[in-house]
Amino acid sequence: MTPRFEPVIIGFLCGWCSYTGADLAGVARMQYPPNLRPIRVMCTGMVHPDLVMEAFSQGADGVLILGCHPGECHYLEGNTKALARAKVISLELEATGIYPERFEIQWISSAEASVFAELITRFTRNIQKLGPYRNIYIEAVQKCL
Numbered sequence: 001m002t003p004r005f006e007p008v009i010i011g012f013l014c015g016w017c018s019y020t021g022a023d024l025a026g027v028a029r030m031q032y033p034p035n036l037r038p039i040r041v042m043c044t045g046m047v048h049p050d051l052v053m054e055a056f057s058q059g060a061d062g063v064l065i066l067g068c069h070p071g072e073c074h075y076l077e078g079n080t081k082a083l084a085r086a087k088v089i090s091l092e093l094e095a096t097g098i099y100p101e102r103f104e105i106q107w108i109s110s111a112e113a114s115v116f117a118e119l120i121t122r123f124t125r126n127i128q129k130l131g132p133y134r135n136i137y138i139e140a141v142q143k144c145l
């Protein structure tokens, strides 16, 4: 029996909302896959597209950006900027041959622990269906070394 693929999922979580929602999910002992590696950020507006691409180049199988709902960003327009950047990220992923489905941006408030747990469960299952992300360019270079 082959072991089930357990993806590495990097999540950039806004500390004001989604990170707190994740914390609440933990405190409430909600069940969800343990594949998320959360990175707490002050606002989704500070997540540069290069950070997402770097996560993939360092071996992530999927990347999430989770922030405050529209109109609730503590820095007013951070999540609006993040949404605009998400479109750029999707284009970059396509251009580099990475399925755009490996990346998502979502809004989760500090009270939405169950939404957080459902999202992580769904996203993890989707990445498991896609399989591991293999950077064929890095593998080709490594073979030459």
Ligand code: FES
Binding pocket: 014, 015, 016, 017, 042, 043, 044, 045, 067, 068, 072, 073, 074, 075, 076, 078, 079
């Ligand atoms: S403060 Fe949460 S997305 Fe800006």
